[in-house]
Amino acid sequence: xxxxxxxxxxxxxxxFLIDLSFDAFIQLTLIYVLINMILAMSLxxxxxxxxxxxxxxxxxxxxxxxxxxxxxxxxxxxPGPMQFVYFLFYAIAGGxxxxxxGYLVGLPTLRxxxxxxxxxxxxxxxxxxxxxxxxxxxxxxxxxxxxxxxxDFTLGSWTISKFLxxxxxxxxxxxxxxxxxxxxxxxxxxxAFLSVREDxxxxxxxxxxxxxTKVRAFVLSSFFAGVAGSIFAHYAxxxxxxxxxxxxxxxxxxxxxxxGMGSLSGSLMAATIITILPExxxxxxxxxxVDLRMVIYSLALILLMILRPKGLMGTKEVNExxxxxxxxxS
Amino acid sequence: xxxxxxxxxxxxxxxAGCTKKSSNExxxxxxxxxxxxxxxxxxxxxxxxxxAIDEANAAGGxxxxxxxxxxxxxxxxxxxxxxxxxxxxxxxKVVALLGEVASSRxxxxxxxxQSKKVPMITPSSTNPKVTEVGDFxxxxxxxxxxxGTVMAKFATENLKAKKVAILRDVKSDYSVGLxxxxxxxxxxxxxxxxxxxxxxxxxxxxxxxxTKLKTKNPEAIFIPGYYTEVxxxxxxxxxxxxxxxxxxxxxxxxxxxxxxxxxxIDGGYFSNHYSNETTDPVAVEFQKKFKAKYNxxxxxxxxxxxxxxxxxxKAIEQAPDLSGAAIRDQIAKITGHDGVxxxxxxxxxxxxxxxxxxxxxxxxxxxxxxxxxx
Numbered sequence: 107x108x109x110x111x112x113x114x115x116x117x118x119x120x121x122f123l124i125d126l127s128f129d130a131f132i133q134l135t136l137i138y139v140l141i142n143m144i145l146a147m148s149l150x151x152x153x154x155x156x157x158x159x160x161x162x163x164x165x166x167x168x169x170x171x172x173x174x175x176x177x178x179x180x181x182x183x184x185p186g187p188m189q190f191v192y193f194l195f196y197a198i199a200g201g202x203x204x205x206x207x208g209y210l211v212g213l214p215t216l217r218x219x220x221x222x223x224x225x226x227x228x229x230x231x232x233x234x235x236x237x238x239x240x241x242x243x244x245x246x247x248x249x250x251x252x253x254x255x256x257x258d259f260t261l262g263s264w265t266i267s268k269f270l271x272x273x274x275x276x277x278x279x280x281x282x283x284x285x286x287x288x289x290x291x292x293x294x295x296x297x298a299f300l301s302v303r304e305d306x307x308x309x310x311x312x313x314x315x316x317x318x319t320k321v322r323a324f325v326l327s328s329f330f331a332g333v334a335g336s337i338f339a340h341y342a343x344x345x346x347x348x349x350x351x352x353x354x355x356x357x358x359x360x361x362x363x364x365x366g367m368g369s370l371s372g373s374l375m376a377a378t379i380i381t382i383l384p385e386x387x388x389x390x391x392x393x394x395x396v397d398l399r400m401v402i403y404s405l406a407l408i409l410l411m412i413l414r415p416k417g418l419m420g421t422k423e424v425n426e427x428x429x430x431x432x433x434x435x436s
Numbered sequence: 437x438x439x440x441x442x443x444x445x446x447x448x449x450x451x452a453g454c455t456k457k458s459s460n461e462x463x464x465x466x467x468x469x470x471x472x473x474x475x476x477x478x479x480x481x482x483x484x485x486x487x488a489i490d491e492a493n494a495a496g497g498x499x500x501x502x503x504x505x506x507x508x509x510x511x512x513x514x515x516x517x518x519x520x521x522x523x524x525x526x527x528x529k530v531v532a533l534l535g536e537v538a539s540s541r542x543x544x545x546x547x548x549x550q551s552k553k554v555p556m557i558t559p560s561s562t563n564p565k566v567t568e569v570g571d572f573x574x575x576x577x578x579x580x581x582x583x584g585t586v587m588a589k590f591a592t593e594n595l596k597a598k599k600v601a602i603l604r605d606v607k608s609d610y611s612v613g614l615x616x617x618x619x620x621x622x623x624x625x626x627x628x629x630x631x632x633x634x635x636x637x638x639x640x641x642x643x644x645x646x647t648k649l650k651t652k653n654p655e656a657i658f659i660p661g662y663y664t665e666v667x668x669x670x671x672x673x674x675x676x677x678x679x680x681x682x683x684x685x686x687x688x689x690x691x692x693x694x695x696x697x698x699x700x701i702d703g704g705y706f707s708n709h710y711s712n713e714t715t716d717p718v719a720v721e722f723q724k725k726f727k728a729k730y731n732x733x734x735x736x737x738x739x740x741x742x743x744x745x746x747x748x749x750k751a752i753e754q755a756p757d758l759s760g761a762a763i764r765d766q767i768a769k770i771t772g773h774d775g776v777x778x779x780x781x782x783x784x785x786x787x788x789x790x791x792x793x794x795x796x797x798x799x800x801x802x803x804x805x806x807x808x809x810x
Contacts, residue, residue: 129526129527130522130525130526130552131519131522131523131525131526131527132526134518134519134522135519138519247540248539248540248543248563248565249514249540249543249544251543251544251547251565251569252547252569338515342515342518342544343547344514344515344518344543344544344547345514346514346540346544348512348513348514348540349513349514349515385519385523388508388523391509400471
């Protein structure tokens with residue numbers, strides 16, 4: 107945790123190995139895993155750490171995705187070694203738009219609590235989607251296609267594949283999101299988030315402006331959701347408002363709950379499982395001829411929740427387990 | 437950070453594997469909405485495609501090899517379509533792809549097929565943009581603007597109408613496209629558009645526009661809209677005493693049309709992909725086989741799926757080898773294929789030029805009237 111840069115370099119090296127040894131389908135799934143990781147971690151900040159139940163995460167992802175895709179039509183990417191910088195720029199802009207949307211949504215709604223908040227965020231998520239559905243400049247219901255994505259390029263005698271660029275970009279944001287949230291939770295802002303989760307009245311009594319605190323968490327969370335959307339837009343090269351329906355918000359909530367509300371490493375694990383499980387079960391459909399995929403997937407979720415009601419990790423992080431069990435025995 | 441690394445490393449073997457390949461088989465991939473809110477689209481198409489492939493296998497396969505169809509479900513989601521198509525290409529090593537019904541999902545998958553140089557045929561995506569993605573993407577159905585041309589031909593040749601009025605939906609790309617192409621073709625055939633008025637989808641009162649049309653005494657009225665408004669327009673037109681026949685496109689194709697329009701819409705004509713009442717021997721034969729296999733009548737999507745699969749099989753048979761480029765070249769050369777939905781020829785824009793059927797509304801059923809060739 108102390109050297110995020112080192113971790114980033116290590117992970118990019120892993121990506122290099124993946125690039126050499128696996129086919130494009132696995133690479134695509136891996137990118138989706140990374141996108142879902144960002145989505146789950148960012149939602150965890152609001153739902154897990156701040157204790158506000160939001161059902162509109164897909165809406166912010168959509169805002170970021172469309173903003174970033176639209177920006178790439180105004181400032182077209184230069185296919186070369188600099189493309190990483192372009193993607194970074196698109197992602198930051200997409201995130202900023204999503205963050206702004208989060209601010210506008212959060213300001214009035216975060217005065218609400220519990221179920222009311224869930225319903226209002228759900229409504230706002232849908233509003234963003236419906237606005238996109240009716241905007242001709244981004245394709246409306248037909249969808250936006252031909253969005254610039256990473257391309258292969260040669261650097262001297264080396265060929266950098268488009269996967270590696272997409273992967274490096276995605277992993278950069280996974281690491282950034284992880285480190286930012288990790289550090290914030292351990293700062294005094296983070297303590298404020300946690301206190302709001304534990305007891306709002308007590309937090310207020312201690313002099314914490316609860317609405318402002320919630321809005322802060324919400325904006326940061328929306329920013330990263332927007333970044334996830336931007337990565338999605340440029341790697342899938344196609345956007346359709348239908349991709350950002352209520353179901354995607356629910357997927358994000360499932361990841362957070364499954365991983366453990368308030369555990370970043372839990373979110374990472376859950377995102378990996380939830381993305382890979384349906385794909386890993388696909389061959390089963392061919393063997394049996396019946397679509398058991400979604401049945402098993404749902405059963406797995408139910409079982410997990412029965413056996414581990416607090417999610418995979420609860421509120422703990424992997425390194426705590428590591429210290430407790432692994433270090434002790436060795 | 438350690439846990440992240442471990443998570444990723446642990447899941448990699450999970451992802452790998454499950455690739456099987458046999459050299460005695462030609463694998464064709466299909467992606468479609470087998471589940472989800474548009475499940476009937478995918479299932480109908482799949483039935484048609486399977487019928488075509490079973491026939492080919494019963495006849496001994498192609499090049500001495502059996503054909504294997506791998507259908508993957510995209511749940512009606514665009515991002516799933518992209519993911520399953522990547523999977524079909526990378527892991528199932530398909531030689532060609534069939535799909536999708538919805539243009540939006542075809543648009544998501546087409547760039548992948550194009551970049552991997554795997555030919556793709558969509559059976560029923562009519563949006564012109566789909567095949568503009570690249571030279572590996574084809575379709576075996578007509579495109580939206582074509583229907584305008586068909587109806588202009590039908591109006592002048594079958595109805596002998598020279599003075600036609602248009603009532604178009606300005607909010608819809610589809611409607612405006614149809615109306616423009618209708619106008620162009622009608623002028624070419626010596627007809628005349630005497631009045632061109634518009635409405636917006638969602639409107640309920642069309643009396644102002646219809647009164648205007650009535651004063652000009654049109655011989656036919658072309659309404660390229662969707663069934664809800666068309667039904668209302670028909671009723672109000674009859675109330676105003678307009679007796680001219682109403683014409684439209686495949687946006688009319690819904691049981692709701694006669695529910696809304698009731699008696700007023702009876703006798704209206706619209707262009708469609710396929711009609712179960714066709715007398716074309718190929719289509720009759722197809723219906724017989726389809727009924728024997730599934731014990732139900734095929735719908736338009738099954739017919740379109742069957743045709744797309746047939747075209748693909750023909751191309752594979754004629755291709756010197758099984759490379760994507762070889763199959764692509766053969767698909768591009770398809771001319772005069774006797775399909776269930778009409779004679780299919782692939783043009784230089786990789787769209788099918790083929791006939792459309794014109795049907796007449798008669799209560800809940802649509803009566804086959806004629807086939808219009810391009």
